Amino acid sequence: MPRPRPEPVQVVKQRRDAALSALVHGVPYINFLGIEFERRGDELTAILPFDDKLIGNPLLPAIHGGVTAGFLETTAVIGLAWSGLWDDIESGQISMERLTEGHLPRMPKTIDFTVDYLRSGLPRDAYARARVNRSGRRYASVHVEAWQDQRDVLFAQATGHFLMPSKDD
């Protein structure tokens, strides 16, 4: 049987980017912090552009530990949801109309989240990537790394456990 002709690259990219944007921009808290995501294939990088309202210690100044935690948790949840949705996005099974209208799929729920603060967050942009170490039917474990100027110099890392939305409802 001949291989079906691949979709044009613009169509594929447009569908992936629209799905990601709906996932991210539908959440008020993510918009409040100003977090954006960059995509290369299925790899996501979260970006937290620096803003004065993110400061936790005005003397240094340094990013608030709660902001770092929120940034890493957002990176973990979006990364986990994204990896779960990937097959449906690729096959076109997911309804892009419903998604862009703001009907988001049910998201994983955080059970616990542990942040390891390695150095103070400087008043610069921050970046983070999540790695799904295990994603079962009910539970998932995700690790996140965050850095600023140098990729290998992390300012925080975190591990979280998540309850997966049940597939049958």
Place this chain on the structure above:
Amino acid sequence: MEPDKARMAEHFINAIPHCKALNMRLTDIGAGKAEMELPYDNKIVGDPETGVLHGGAVSALMDTCCGAAAMCHPSSPSGTATIDLRIDYMRAATPGQNVRTKAECYHITRSVAFVRATAFDDDDSRPVATATGAFTVQRK
């Protein structure tokens, strides 16, 4: 704790830009203890379908409250920084309700303050989240 120290801690919290952006309030502070409140706000919602607040906003509240408890411990430092913080999310905070948290610095050494906190909404009998953390003790 001396009233000066309480005032200093309160002044410090109120000067934190991120806490101001979230309209957090310090409601009580004493020897190694602190209580804070986070008003419900649509802009910090994590689930737009239900209106439940995002865990990150609760993290910011608990981190600040734990830091305040560490700072106002009688044998403590002027400043502090979070070494690690673990948050357990027991249930979703009820939409429309404020989140309140109580933190306690239950042990302190020359280098480390050990702090735990519990967060509630209007229902005092069922916690929304608990946190445990280690904070730095700055040498004078």
